Amino acid sequence: MDNSMETDEIEPRGTKRTASDAGLASSQTRRIRALDPDVVNKIAAGEIIVAPMHALKELIENAVDAGSTSIEILVKDGGLKLLQITDNGYGIDVDDLPILCERFTTSKLKEFEDLTSIGTYGFRGEALASISHIAHLTVTTKTANSSCAWRAHYSDGKLVPAKPGQSAKPKPTAGRGGTQITVEDLFYNVPTRRRAFRSASEEYAKILDVVGRYAVHCSGVAFSCKKHGDSGVSISTASSSSTIDRVRQIHGSAVANELIDFNIEDTKRLGFKASGMVTNANYHVKRTVILLFINHRSVESLALKKALEQTYSTFLPKGGHPFAYIDLEIEPNRVDVNVHPTKREVNFLNEDEIIEAICSEIRSQLAQVDSSRTFMTQTLLPGIARVPELQQQTDTPHTPIRKTGPSPSQKTYENSLVRTDSRMRKITSMLPSVTPSHHHSGAGAVSTDLAGARPEVADDGLHYETTDREALRIGLSSVKRLRAAVRSEMHNGLTELFSTHSYVGLVDERRRIAALQAGVKLYLVDYGMTLAEFFYQIGLTDFGNFGVIKLDPPPTLTELMKLGVDIEREEHQSSGSISTEEDEEIFTKAPDIVTKTLIERRDMLDEYFSIKITEQGELLTIPLLLKGYVPSLAKLPRFLLRLGPYVNWGSEEECFRTFLRELAAFYTPEQLPTPPSGEAGSVEDESVSSRRVQLAQMLEHVLFPGVRARLVATEALLNAVVEVADLKGLYRVFERC
Structure with a gap:
């Protein structure tokens, strides 16, 4: 091999060369000089407008600064081919259009010290100037006091004619109030930057992210964003939408x-x-x-x-x-x-x-x-705290089982300690049984144990059977909207109160008031209002998947309706109202009309609400909302009668809402008369006494445990809760004594 042969080594790319290698040995050729203004402007534009999303961000901020309440965005090829934003703001005065796209021209800043109190989005006057150096820019604007809109075209920060040979001055045109800025062929003169964008869909996704951020934040401003040529919009928010509605629409x-x-x-x-x-x-x-x-x-x-x-x-x-x-x-x-x-x-x-x-x-x-946060748990004693099965729906309006407790690092003082362990003996267990071991009423049976033992859950008098019926997956948008409405009305503090409460006792059956303890505070609660909302939410959560209560022998709808009419007529007369012939005619015709309505819709009632009706009008089953609790069957005639005039059968969503409200009212415990005072001759009916004992058991062992596990307290329930005592406040009273 000939060692004298020379080989040419290829210099790798990116290797730094010295000045002499580059042919710049002479110091005279390395003098510092000012860059050409065109180069300076393109460098500045490349720093400010890195991608179409940055150009759009600047334009959105300018539009909001201009007092806009509506911003429409149109995008083509990820913003590289077309980026158009239209607002209804103040507009730009025609006299300001010649310097609109010059660098550092702004209406928001006069002195450097103004930067310390700047309260607007834009202030340096670089956005439009930068865009005009790397794209074809067109501005159409109209102020309130202008008789027409004006259109101007820009390139490199200066006004240019729309077509060669025409004048560069702004031209009058038709247009609405506000400003429309059209950016075309972004980075057309920076090919390296333009080639760096991989796909139009990626850039459009980034644009949607920018629009979505400002759409969530800018209350009172309507946003819409769409691709050029598409019939639908990718983002659309109304100016009146709340922040949470904007989050729901976008995320x-x-x-x-x-x-x-x-x-x-x-x-x-x-x-x-x-x-x-x-x-x-x-x-x-x-x-x-x-x-x-x-x-x-x-x-x-x-x-x-x-x-x-x-x-x-x-x-x-x-x-x-x-x-x-x-x-x-x-x-x-x-x-x-x-x-x-x-x-x-x-x-x-x-x-x-x-x-x-x-x-x-x-x-x-x-x-x-x-x-x-939801957890699978096992109750301490079977039958005492019946925890409903966790629902599979992701948008269910209830909050299942809750985990509470103070932070490990948080010191607990004596006046904040409360007995909440369910295993500890309660004062009610020390009271002797004052009722026979079994009472029978229309709603079931009640049992109490010997004194000294913990009372068991009242026997509801029903035999439960498990069927092989598969759970329905309810995808109705109307039901989802009703569930979302409950969530939107949720009151966090009140929900926390119900989810952590300890049941104290029944206070007044006539006014339907119970006492609850949450933390170190004692509350009186209107359990009528509370349970009406509770059963309504169960109706939404278990929609289409209720249990059934079989009625044997099955009564006929017409007979039940007549009982309901008699109740309505008695209340009508007891209130002092004078019945007219028209009222009597309504009372007479109502049973047949409502019966016909229910028979016509019996398939829907069976599928969604577990109400099975035969063609002859016999009522076979009614829904079971909560195992262990049976509503007062004396309320059944009136419930069925109200399904006629008080349910909106013409609209799906309103039909479900009003039906579930009536069902919840049927399931809500009835008001009981005030107990007799004990005077001679004042003896209470045995059935009422039985129901009173049964209700007390149900509230403590079935209803309020269900409320604790599932209720999402809405703001309407604020009227149902009153604080009556605070342990810390009582400590301060004792300290003064």
Whole structure:
């Protein structure tokens, strides 16, 4: 081999060369010089408009700054071919159009010191200028005092004619109030940047993320976003939508149904207010989703994200992450928004303290509702606390079994201690039995044990059989909407009260009042209102999957209706109302009309409500909502009669809602007369006495355990609960004695 042969070595790509290798040995050829303004502007544009989503973010912020209440966005090829945003804001004055796209032209900033009090989204005047250097930009705008709209075309920050040979000045045109900005062929003169985008669908997904963030945050502003050529919209929110409705529309009901609110502020020391919504322990996904707004500007914060994930690590399973919407307002003089070209990041004082305060508040809220997490449990004694089976529906409106308890690091003082162990002997077990061992009434039988033993659940007088009927999967949108309506009206504090209460006793059967203890407080509860809502929610949860109560021998609907009419007529007369011939005619015809209505709909009643009716009008079964409890069958005639005029049979959703409300009213315990005073001659009917004892047993051992396990307390139930005593308050009274 000839060693004298020379081989050419190929220099690898990316190798740094010295000045001499590059032919720049002479110092005269390396003088510093100013870049061409066109190069400067393109560099600046590349820093601010990195992708179509950044251009859209700037345009959305400008539209909101202009007082818009409606923003429409049209996208083609992921925003690279077309990006159009139309608003109904103040518009741009025609005299300002010549300098609209020049760099650092703004109506929001005059002096550098104004940065310390900036309260708008945009302020530097770079967005439109940057876009005009890397795309074809068209602006159509109309102010309120302008007789017509004006259209202008821009390139490299200057006005240009729409077609060669025409004038570059803005031209009058037809248009509505507000501004429409059209960006075409984004990055047409930066081929390297344009080739970097892999697919239009990815860019469109990023655009939807930006639109979704501002659609959630900007209350009072309607947003819509669609692809060019599509008939439907990808995002659409109304200006009147609440924040939780916006979250539901954009991120889905799975998120919206599990949100809890938080609110915290420290305006004196840290100068901030924070509010928002975060998911509870029932919801988790593979990736943390944070919608963070600082002074109403969508930003990112790695420190807050890490702190939030650390906060949730004790509440969620391994690998689970939360959803959070956080609206953080900080005094403007504590924030520097001018630290990132796209304003994606901001700096603010006391960052660590503010983040810790927010996470601490979220942690506190999670600890209060962490009891909503579901667990499979075994009751201590079979039959004492009947826990309903956990529902399979993901959107069920009830909260099943809850786990409670103070934080391990939280010190418990003596005046906060309450006996809640169900195994401890209750005072009622020390009272002797004052009733015979068995009472029989129309609703079943009641049994009590000997003094000193724990009372067992009352025998309901029924024999239960398990059938092989498969559970129906109810996918009706009307039922889902009714369930969601219950969730939207949920009152967290009241739900927590019912889920952790200890039943104290029955106070008044006539007014339907019971006493409950929650924590160190004593409450009086209208159990009539409470159980009406409870049975309505059971109706929604178990819709189409009720048990059945067989009636043997089966009564006829017509006979039951006549009994119901007699009851209505008696109440009509006892109230002092004078019955007219028209009233009597209604009373006479009602049984046949309502019977015919129910027979015509007997297939639907059987499938959804377990009410089986024969063609001849015999009532074979009624629904069983809660095992161990039988409603007063004396209320059955009136319940059936009310199914005619009080159920809206014309609309599916209203039909289900009104029917379930009537069913809940039927299942709600009836009012009982005041017990006799004990005077001579005042003897109570045996059937009423039996029902009184049975009701007391049912409330303690069946109904309120069910409420504790399943009730989602709505705001309407605030009128049903009154606080009457607070242990800590009583301690202070005793200390003064």
